[in-house]
Amino acid sequence: MTPIYPFSSVSQPYPQHQWYIAGWSGEITTTPLRRKMFGRDLLLLRTRNGDVKALTALCPHRQMPLCADNQKADRLICPYHGATFDQQGHCVSLPFQTHIPQGMDLTPFPVVEQAPFVWIWAAPEEPADMSRLPDTSILFPADDKKILFGTGTCHVRARSQIVLENLFDQSHISFTHPKTLGTRDIENGPTKACSIVEEPNRISFQHPARKHPTSPDIAALFPNIGPITSVQSRAELFGVSLVVAAGSEIISCNQEGQPGQTMGRLEFLHGITPETDTSTHYHFAILRDFSTDCDELSDLYSERNRSVITEDIRILDAIEPHLSTADGRHEPNFTSDAEAIHIRRRIEALIREESTVMD
Numbered sequence: 001m002t003p004i005y006p007f008s009s010v011s012q013p014y015p016q017h018q019w020y021i022a023g024w025s026g027e028i029t030t031t032p033l034r035r036k037m038f039g040r041d042l043l044l045l046r047t048r049n050g051d052v053k054a055l056t057a058l059c060p061h062r063q064m065p066l067c068a069d070n071q072k073a074d075r076l077i078c079p080y081h082g083a084t085f086d087q088q089g090h091c092v093s094l095p096f097q098t099h100i101p102q103g104m105d106l107t108p109f110p111v112v113e114q115a116p117f118v119w120i121w122a123a124p125e126e127p128a129d130m131s132r133l134p135d136t137s138i139l140f141p142a143d144d145k146k147i148l149f150g151t152g153t154c155h156v157r158a159r160s161q162i163v164l165e166n167l168f169d170q171s172h173i174s175f176t177h178p179k180t181l182g183t184r185d186i187e188n189g190p191t192k193a194c195s196i197v198e199e200p201n202r203i204s205f206q207h208p209a210r211k212h213p214t215s216p217d218i219a220a221l222f223p224n225i226g227p228i229t230s231v232q233s234r235a236e237l238f239g240v241s242l243v244v245a246a247g248s249e250i251i252s253c254n255q256e257g258q259p260g261q262t263m264g265r266l267e268f269l270h271g272i273t274p275e276t277d278t279s280t281h282y283h284f285a286i287l288r289d290f291s292t293d294c295d296e297l298s299d300l301y302s303e304r305n306r307s308v309i310t311e312d313i314r315i316l317d318a319i320e321p322h323l324s325t326a327d328g329r330h331e332p333n334f335t336s337d338a339e340a341i342h343i344r345r346r347i348e349a350l351i352r353e354e355s356t357v358m359d
């Protein structure tokens with residue numbers, strides 16, 4: 001067995017007995033949405049009573065793809081020979097015979113809606129393990145005034161694992177994002193996590209706080225902030241699909257740099273879901289709890305985030321065509337790759353665990 005890049009012990013590109021982000025609650029409506037995931041053509045739709053369903057999108061008879069155009073009322077009608085399916089995926093009628101042969105149902109994939117996310121279980125032949133569904137309530141405390149904005153989805157022509165690792169890689173920022181995120185000197189360059197919280201469904205890298213004299217931009221947003229601003233950032237992976245990268249807390253400090261009140265929180269969400277073995281859906285959004293009614297600020301952050309993601313995708317797309325030659329190769333690492341490698345090892349262990357279960 002040759003391990004598949006970037007892993008050193010498994011030949012499977014991503015864990016399958018896991019929940020992934022299928023999409024945003026708001027984009028799944030009664031009109032079916034076609035989205036390929038895990039190499040399968042799928043339809044995501046919402047029933048009239050509000051439940052989300054995921055079904056294979058190919059008619060089992062002759063593999064005709066089904067889409068929104070084939071929907072009549074609550075039924076999907078195959079445009080080739082007219083097989084009719086209900087919203088559970090059952091074939092309920094054929095036009096010229098009463099007997100429905102076996103194997104005519106569309107395969108349902110388990111889904112769970114935890115707004116704003118819709119999660120999908122990637123292995124429909126295995127029972128969905130609810131204990132693996134990440135608990136994202138920590139991001140949305142009940143009494144919180146956070147807003148979610150700048151939501152979108154884009155496509156990467158690269159395998160999901162390198163998209164994931166890129167979000168835990170601080171040292172690319174100065175070179176991939178100099179115009180959008182600026183360049184960093186040695187002092188402000190990559191830092192080693194000062195604490196790591198590791199739980200079955202979550203890993204969180206807490207970075208050391210960075211203190212700077214309060215800039216005019218920050219002072220305009222937080223008029224009561226002290227002369228020094230401290231930014232405490234973290235990078236987190238929920239399950240195997242949701243990353244909160246550059247999640248930061250803006251803390252007011254006095255002249256001596258003593259931290260005081262937290263002024264605001266800004267979190268960038270990234271949902272990474274395999275489309276195929278070598279391509280990925282990239283869902284993104286931002287959360288913040290300050291100046292929540294300022295649309296201009298939302299537009300500013302959203303535009304910059306889209307530009308940053310476009311810059312990342314340019315790099316990832318350029319790397320992917322060369323990765324098949326890297327299978328099984330020993331790769332040099334920088335000190336600053338520690339977090340990405342930590343994530344790699346964790347994902348690799350999950351893949352190994354499920355292949356052992358299958359053996």
Ligand code: FES
Nearest residue numbers: 059061062078081
């Ligand atoms: S391909 Fe769908 S009914 Fe024949």
Ligand SMILES: [Fe+2]
Nearest residue numbers: 172176177312
């Ligand atoms: Fe980046």
